[in-house]
């Protein structure tokens with residue numbers, strides 16, 4: 156391809172609005188242009204890389220028996236009402252009306268669509284298992300789109316859905332997908348970890364997220380060097396305390412605690428360690444307010460709370476809701492005499508004589524003990540694990556690293572087939588709901604993850620598996636006939652077996668070299684003064700120096716050095 160015909164609007168200066176390295180680099184190297192917050196145009200270099208990523212994903216999906224479809228973006232409201240999700244999702248679900256004033260969702264995912272489509276066609280277990288996939292634009296109206304393509308409002312996803320007559324069949328496809336994802340992320344040259352994750356409201360018991368390691372990643376991965384354990388911190392189970400305090404239960408005492416609003420202020424006021432205090436939170440679920448008490452030095456894990464109450468809709472109760480229900484300010488809440496059900500984290504369950512708010516603004520109770528002073532409705536694991544704590548498999552101390560979620564595989568079970576009446580006749584002629592799995596890869600997000608891990612101070616360097624072109628052919632001076640003639644010949648020869656980007660622009664050599672480092676093709680060939688002696692300069696993107704190579708040796712030189 157001649158670069159004079161491409162559209163690569165590289166920037167001289169680094170764009171300030173970019174908040175992540177990949178976002179900055181993709182703007183600077185003329186790969187994307189923002190149309191609106193979280194909405195981007197993919198320019199030619201990006202489109203070529205996305206095609207290469209999609210080809211790898213497509214090949215691996217077909218390799219495990221997935222058949223490709225293309226599903227609609229416009230989903231009739233009725234479909235999402237069948238699954239009950241039209242109301243379950245708030246503003247994140249983008250909705251429009253057509254000319255007849257009928258409502259549609261812009262597809263954020265396609266469980267409803269694929270289930271209704273297959274349901275109408277498939278009546279017998281003999282047609283199972285079936286795996287269908289698509290690579291398609293998704294819409295999610297993120298509250299805080301950011302980091303370029305890492306979290307957009309319109310993005311490309313590969314989403315696959317599988318249908319099964321029994322668990323064994325679902326397990327097989329889940330494993331096939333898991334292994335296919337491992338091959339895909341390896342081929343994409345991503346340093347990834349598959350981690351146990353929380354399935355959220357889409358149901359299903361089992362799910363793994365594939366995380367590309369990156370400091371910019373929003374997710375925290377909990378792992379240990381002692382075993383292969385790895386989990387999203389949202390999910391990572393905390394080991395309950397071995398023994399419970401055997402302290403003798405002391406008399407409760409009510410104390411005035413004016414202006415004590417936080418557990419830190421309480422600990423200072425009591426001159427007690429944070430680990431001897433508690434903090435009480437109130438969350439709002441579909442069936443009312445719930446009070447959760449955790450140790451004062453811990454943080455509430457909202458994903459674990461959602462999983463415990465098996466709901467997607469959890470909000471921290473607003474102050475006025477708390478005051479209306481509990482007649483006390485948020486800093487003075489506690490379980491004693493609470494009108495709403497109280498749940499204790501395992502750590503609090505093992506404590507004795509702890510302080511809590513008195514449910515009276517400006518007062519606390521000391522030496523409270525559950526069972527004696529109040530009945531808990533339940534106990535559970537409601538907190539985030541801390542580094543150094545033993546991980547759930549007991550093998551060793553937890554360590555943290557950041558990751559970008561680039562894929563996720565789910566066992567959905569019968570959540571959608573029951574909600575949408577998708578049954579088949581089994582081998583005994585009995586109707587039973589079909590079991591499903593679903594499997595996603597963030598295609599446009601993967602591109603950003605690759606840029607995050609393939610760059611240096613000069614710009615991007617593409618893995619050969621996804622590079623937009625194999626070779627960057629550059630003329631150092633377009634005025635010199637020998638140079639342009641030689642370059643044109645080389646372009647013809649190399650184009651037979653390689654994808655060549657021929658920088659034939661009438662630009663200064665320095666500009667061309669800088670652009671070449673920025674765009675990041677694996678190898679660059681410069682046709683300059685040496686052309687008259689049949690010499691060109693070859694430089695791998697990561698090489699410090701160029702090497703002079705005879706033009707007659709060029710093809711074998713490129714092959715011998717595995718440049719192209």
Ligand SMILES: O=C(C[C@@H]1CCCCN1)Cn1cnc2cc(Cl)c(F)cc2c1=O
Nearest residue numbers: 244247248263264295314357593594595
């Ligand atoms: O999408 C999934 C699960 C899997 C992921 C892999 C491919 C198939 N789907 C989870 N999820 C995430 N955000 C969503 C946002 C909106 Cl607005 C929505 F209405 C639904 C969902 C939603 O269901």
Ligand SMILES: [Mg+2]
Nearest residue numbers: 364374387560
């Ligand atoms: Mg997540």
Ligand SMILES: [Mg+2]
Nearest residue numbers: 352364560563
């Ligand atoms: Mg996820």
